[in-house]
Amino acid sequence: xxxxxxxxxxxxxxxxxxxxxxxxxxxxxxxxxxxxxxxxxxxxxxxxxxxxxxxxxxxxxxxxxxxxxxxxxxxxxxxxxxxxxxxxxxxxxxxxxxxxxxxxxxxxxxxxxxxxxxxxxxxxxxxxxxxxxxxxxxxxxxxxxxxxxxxxxxxxxxxxxxxxxxxxxxxxxxxxxxxxxxxxxxxxxxxxxxxxxxxxxxxxxxxxxxxxxxxxxxxxxxxxxxxxxxxxxxxxxxxxxxxxxxxxxxxxxxxxxxxxxxxxxxxxxxxxxxxxxxxxxxxxxxxxxxxxxxxxxxxxxxxxxxxxxxxxxxxxxxxxxxxxxxxxxxxxxxxxxxxxxxxxxxxxxxxxxxxxxxxxxxxxxxxxxxxxxxxxxxxxxxxxxxxxxxxxxxxxxxxxxxxxxxxxxxxxx
Amino acid sequence: xxxxxxxxxxxxxxxxxxxxxxxxxxxxxxxxxxxxxxxxxxxxxxxxxxxxxxxxxxxxxxxxxxxxxxxxxxxxxxxxxxxxxxxxxxxxxxxxxxxxxxxxxxxxxxxxxxxxxxxxxxxxxxxxxxxxxxxxxxxxxxxxxxxxxxxxxxxxxxxxxxxxxxxxxxxxxxxxxxxxxxxxxxxxxxxxxxxxxxxxxxxxxxxxxxxxxxxxxxxxxxxxxxxxxxxxxxxxxxxxxxxxxxxxxxxxxxxxxxxxxxxxxxxxxxxxxxxxxxxxxxxxxxxxxxxxxxxxxxxxxxxxxxxxxxxxxxxxxxxxxxxxxxxxxxxxxxxxxxxxxxxxxxxxxxxxxxxxxxxxxxxxxxxxxxxxxxxxxxxxxxxxxxxxxxxxxxxxxxxxxxxxxxxxxxxxx
Numbered sequence: 001x002x003x004x005x006x007x008x009x010x011x012x013x014x015x016x017x018x019x020x021x022x023x024x025x026x027x028x029x030x031x032x033x034x035x036x037x038x039x040x041x042x043x044x045x046x047x048x049x050x051x052x053x054x055x056x057x058x059x060x061x062x063x064x065x066x067x068x069x070x071x072x073x074x075x076x077x078x079x080x081x082x083x084x085x086x087x088x089x090x091x092x093x094x095x096x097x098x099x100x101x102x103x104x105x106x107x108x109x110x111x112x113x114x115x116x117x118x119x120x121x122x123x124x125x126x127x128x129x130x131x132x133x134x135x136x137x138x139x140x141x142x143x144x145x146x147x148x149x150x151x152x153x154x155x156x157x158x159x160x161x162x163x164x165x166x167x168x169x170x171x172x173x174x175x176x177x178x179x180x181x182x183x184x185x186x187x188x189x190x191x192x193x194x195x196x197x198x199x200x201x202x203x204x205x206x207x208x209x210x211x212x213x214x215x216x217x218x219x220x221x222x223x224x225x226x227x228x229x230x231x232x233x234x235x236x237x238x239x240x241x242x243x244x245x246x247x248x249x250x251x252x253x254x255x256x257x258x259x260x261x262x263x264x265x266x267x268x269x270x271x272x273x274x275x276x277x278x279x280x281x282x283x284x285x286x287x288x289x290x291x292x293x294x295x296x297x298x299x300x301x302x303x304x305x306x307x308x309x310x311x312x313x314x315x316x317x318x319x320x321x322x323x324x325x326x327x328x329x330x331x332x333x334x335x336x337x338x339x340x341x342x343x344x345x346x347x348x349x350x351x352x353x354x355x356x357x358x359x360x361x362x363x364x365x366x367x368x369x370x371x372x373x374x375x376x377x378x379x380x381x382x383x384x385x386x387x388x389x390x391x392x393x394x395x396x397x398x399x400x401x402x403x404x405x406x407x408x409x410x411x412x413x
Numbered sequence: 414x415x416x417x418x419x420x421x422x423x424x425x426x427x428x429x430x431x432x433x434x435x436x437x438x439x440x441x442x443x444x445x446x447x448x449x450x451x452x453x454x455x456x457x458x459x460x461x462x463x464x465x466x467x468x469x470x471x472x473x474x475x476x477x478x479x480x481x482x483x484x485x486x487x488x489x490x491x492x493x494x495x496x497x498x499x500x501x502x503x504x505x506x507x508x509x510x511x512x513x514x515x516x517x518x519x520x521x522x523x524x525x526x527x528x529x530x531x532x533x534x535x536x537x538x539x540x541x542x543x544x545x546x547x548x549x550x551x552x553x554x555x556x557x558x559x560x561x562x563x564x565x566x567x568x569x570x571x572x573x574x575x576x577x578x579x580x581x582x583x584x585x586x587x588x589x590x591x592x593x594x595x596x597x598x599x600x601x602x603x604x605x606x607x608x609x610x611x612x613x614x615x616x617x618x619x620x621x622x623x624x625x626x627x628x629x630x631x632x633x634x635x636x637x638x639x640x641x642x643x644x645x646x647x648x649x650x651x652x653x654x655x656x657x658x659x660x661x662x663x664x665x666x667x668x669x670x671x672x673x674x675x676x677x678x679x680x681x682x683x684x685x686x687x688x689x690x691x692x693x694x695x696x697x698x699x700x701x702x703x704x705x706x707x708x709x710x711x712x713x714x715x716x717x718x719x720x721x722x723x724x725x726x727x728x729x730x731x732x733x734x735x736x737x738x739x740x741x742x743x744x745x746x747x748x749x750x751x752x753x754x755x756x757x758x759x760x761x762x763x764x765x766x767x768x769x770x771x772x773x774x775x776x777x778x779x780x781x782x783x784x785x786x787x788x789x790x791x792x793x794x795x796x797x798x799x800x801x802x803x804x805x806x807x808x809x810x811x812x813x814x815x816x817x818x819x820x821x822x823x824x825x826x
Binding site: 194196230234267286355357 | 607608609610613625629639640641642643644645646647650652653655656657659660663666667671673674675676677678679680682685686687688689690691697699701735767768769770792794
């Protein structure tokens with residue numbers, strides 16, 4: 001437990017100030033990436049950084065890095081990061097908590113006059129949300145090699161506006177190479193859980209040890225259109241076949257153990273008439289698991305159940321891969337710093353995976369990385385009703401701050 | 414078995430001539446109600462009627478009645494009817510077969526110089542399909558009291574055109590009261606099955622003894638939106654709940670016996686994102702049974718399964734009635750005429766219900782009525798690929814003709 005005076009109250013105050021930029025009538029935030037409001041949010045962060053002497057570097061994708069030097073010139077920075085951009089009807093905490101908790105760690109170090117061995121860097125990644133420019137996590141993805149810089153600059157929003165032009169328009173295109181952000185000793189990201197595990201279990205902190213592997217599919221069930229007045233006997237109802245599989249997917253996830261998830265989020269039915277037996281149903285499948293082999297088994301089970309349903313019901317069923325994301329292991333030493341920090345402060349915690357993509361998941365491809373989750377009310381996120389308490393934010397801050405200080409090392413003067 | 418020379422070849426020839434009006438490149442017909450092409454079809458029928466001395470009366474909704482007098486002035490007409498209008502991508506036989514088989518019965522009587530005791534009337538009902546003006550079966554429905562004449566005249570198509578104006582525009586608004594068409598001794602309707610029961614069982618004729626009662630519902634399943642990365646444990650997935658019910662509905666129909674049918678034709682999922690657990694699913698339910706009490710039990714079973722699924726899965730499920738149609742019994746004596754006719758000609762047949770609405774179902778509210786089904790290829794209908802063989806059409810014609818003659822009585826000269 002460090003004796004750095006991390007202030008939950010100051011963190012909360014900064015969260016509320018940032019939330020005014022793009023504030024929505026229902027208490028949320030609409031500060032979408034590369035909009036003028038995103039520019040205002042960035043300027044406020046830059047201003048707060050300047051107040052405590054941080055050096056701002058912005059790369060060609062607009063990723064902002066605010067550096068506090070360390071004493072040991074041979075060490076690379078310990079980074080803390082997340083994102084200030086929000087969904088169109090987003091909340092005040094998704095991403096913002098991670099950035100401003102990082103700022104508070106640096107403010108407290110500054111206030112205490114403490115010097116760390118390693119430098120500490122605060123990062124605000126561009127376009128984590130993917131709401132305006134899809135896919136999400138573009139800034140961190142490009143920095144870590146998942147996309148090229150040019151790919152990202154050429155992305156277009158639904159109105160046809162180019163990423164690079166939007167970035168220039170708000171004046172936040174920098175000059176450095178985004179891949180320079182790989183040059184870190186460690187990366188920490190504090191984020192709201194966006195789920196209900198911590199809340200339901202009454203815990204303060206999730207030590208996030210890994211990100212689930214994902215395999216997404218598109219399933220097409222083809223039967224035969226017929227009239228709803230016709231006998232049941234001869235039907236080849238694509239929707240009932242799909243319903244059997246949708247139910248089976250739930251079992252597949254439950255049988256795959258605690259880390260398994262299966263979600264069908266989209267369904268389309270043809271010809272979509274009240275009195276016509278559906279001839280064609282297309283649905284999405286999102287499978288996740290912390291273990292690649294277990295995920296492969298889930299996908300295999302989906303295919304074999306699809307074959308069985310097709311044979312039983314005279315249907316044709318295609319299971320096509322749509323997208324995949326590998327399992328990502330976070331750093332064991334950094335995770336131990338988090339557990340030690342929580343224990344020392346008497347803050348309750350558990351290990352857990354993240355099933356959700358975060359900048360940290362890309363960063364972990366190049367840099368030892370860990371994430372900290374804090375509970376959020378009802379698991380609600382990407383929603384103006386997103387909510388946490390000051391106490392929850394403070395618990396996250398303290399664990400983050402102590403672990404960062406432990407990783408960076410306090411210089412003895 | 415009558416000795417009237419009903420000609421399958423002449424019927425087929427007329428079917429092919431009528432099919433040229435609105436012919437589509439794929440071999441179907443687009444002769445939607447109250448379009449100029451519908452006007453052309455009507456004119457051709459009127460012309461054919463005039464050739465054999467039929468008296469045409471058109472009512473204020475455009476229902477066409479072509480009368481051949483009988484010898485007995487005290488008897489009301491024995492009617493044969495169906496419709497000439499088609500779906501936008503309809504076939505050559507749905508409706509048309511019934512009208513032109515009726516025409517062939519009258520042509521053969523004319524050719525034979527045969528006089529019947531009762532008059533025989535051929536009816537072409539306006540807007541059976543309901544494709545342009547919804548709901549379907551407007552002409553027969555209004556004639557039999559299901560709608561008022563004014564309601565029908567004021568209906569509008571998707572472009573805002575009023576039914577009454579469209580009818581005037583093609584010059585087919587008559588002057589008589591549609592309800593005069595209730596004044597019939599009996600009503601026969603020959604129609605393609607639009608299902609596969611006859612085809613699969615290798616039978617020529619379905620003696621349609623009743624129309625199934627229908628109850629339609631809208632089911633709304635409300636759960637909780639959450640991220641696809643979140644644990645399975647705490648989910649309240651509206652779609653999995655809906656899938657369980659969709660599967661249960663199949664069992665409900667199968668357990669309700671041979672007449673039971675359950676169809677889910679429309680499903681909408683919110684928020685409809687690949688990686689979001691659905692919070693709300695709305696789906697249609699179409700339940701049918703030949704027995705009202707059995708249908709009520711099916712609906713009751715749907716409600717009780719919905720309650721069970723809601724309780725098990727922490728969902729809210731609403732089952733709202735959307736529309737209902739009563740069970741309709743066809744006339745036993747007329748059905749026996751059909752069986753006798755088929756037996757005498759060595760034509761195979763079975764009794765069966767219609768699960769599909771037809772003009773006959775409305776007519777049966779006021780007039781002793783029966784229907785005859787003939788097979789159609791693969792049960793395909795409302796489709797340009799709709800197909801029957803000349804032999805199938807002829808079998809229907811012969812059974813229809815003999816039964817009509819039996820009902821009307823041949824006058825001894």
